[in-house]
Each structure stands twice: as structure tokens, then as C-alpha cells.
Amino acid sequence: MPARNPGDVGRRAAARRRQLGLTREEVARRAGMAPGYLQYLEEQPADPGTSGLTRLAGALGTTVAALHGGGRDLPPGTARAARGPRLVELTPQECRERLSTHGVGRVVVTTPAGTAVVPVNYSMLEGAVVYRTAPHAAPAAAAGTEAVFEVDHIDEALGRGWSVLVTGPAREVTDEAEARRLEERAHSEPWAGGDRPMWVLIDPERLTGRLVEAG
Structure with a gap:
């Protein structure tokens, strides 16, 4: 400890x-x-x-x-699952509720070194996933593609968790008025800091998710 x-x-x-x-x-x-x-x-x-x-x-x-912060440097999910776990498919509305307003998610991108999964601080605004990045950083590569974005949560104490997968077209926000509106309304600041002026917006065309809970 x-x-x-x-x-x-x-x-x-x-x-x-x-x-x-x-x-x-x-x-x-x-x-x-x-x-x-x-x-x-x-x-x-x-x-x-x-x-x-x-x-x-x-x-x-x-x-x-x-x-006390025990396990803070360990990956999530090292605790035991709940007794008699049950896997439940989430509805699109339940997926939206779990995406909530903001948090940390992962976006799949293609880089010169190959496919990568990178974490980003995101917000949910008007039904879309938005995040800020630097133009030459890995998360920027999602713009102009059919993006895959994932968010999950694990409750170590209760041995349960959920994951939500978002797929849909991603684009760079180039309109200055739209970018300014995102700047004013977004909840999450990039934890990595630095100058990250590029906004990427993912329009969720498909939402799927699963929940693991006690049976």
C-alpha cells in the first residue's frame, strides 16, 4: 500500500x-x-x-x-469479478447514459507505425464525441475516417463494469464559430497539457455496449 x-x-x-x-x-x-x-x-x-x-x-x-490509492499504478480489473457474473447487452440509450458528459476514452487510429489505440479526454456535446488534440499528434489521425471510440468503467470494489463502443465518421472542426462553441462548452481539458488547438468530432452512427454485473 x-x-x-x-x-x-x-x-x-x-x-x-x-x-x-x-x-x-x-x-x-x-x-x-x-x-x-x-x-x-x-x-x-x-x-x-x-x-x-x-x-x-x-x-x-x-x-x-x-x-488510500492502493493499486493506483496497476491496470484496472485486477480484483475478482462478482460472484455469478452476468453479461448484459446495453441499449443505445443506456450507452449514451454511460458516455455521460465527459471523461477519458480511447480512439483507434492508423499511424505510420501501424494501428494504435490512444487515450483522449473527451466530452459529449449535442450527441457527438468531441476531443482536442495537436494537429500532428496520434489522435488527430482519426479525422476523415470511420472512427472507433471506446469508453469503459470497472468498479473494483463491487467486481462489475461496463464498456461502450462508438463507431461513426470523424472530422476535424474547421469552422471557427463551431470550434469556439466547443471551447466554451467542453467539460474536459487534455490531461497531457500543451497547445492542442485541433478539435475532432465523432458522430456516433452506432452505439453498442455490454455490462458485467452480479448474477
């Missing part, structure tokens, strides 16, 4: 709470703590102690190790 950093614990707890769509009041009630104290934990480098952290992890459906 990595060295304990109370500030990181609070940030991970807040991120997990938002991921579950829960309010501080709901989580505090589940964990048997005051909402004001939970806010303090999320915003300050505080340590709730073993008992409080155990209750908080249970309220968030995760583990103490996860809140």
Missing part, C-alpha cells in the same frame, strides 16, 4: 461520491458522520482514523485501500 496522504484520501472520497451521484448528506448518513465533518475530510488534509475510514469506504461501496 502506498504511503498514507490524508489529502489524497479526501480527494478520492469526493471523487467516488460524485461518481456514485451521492450528496454529502447521503454519504455522511451511511457512514455515521456529520455532513460538515465529511466536507472537512474532502477539502482538508485530514485523516478520519481507521474506524471512520472503514465506515466511509463502506458508505462509498469501495475499500480502505482504494481510498
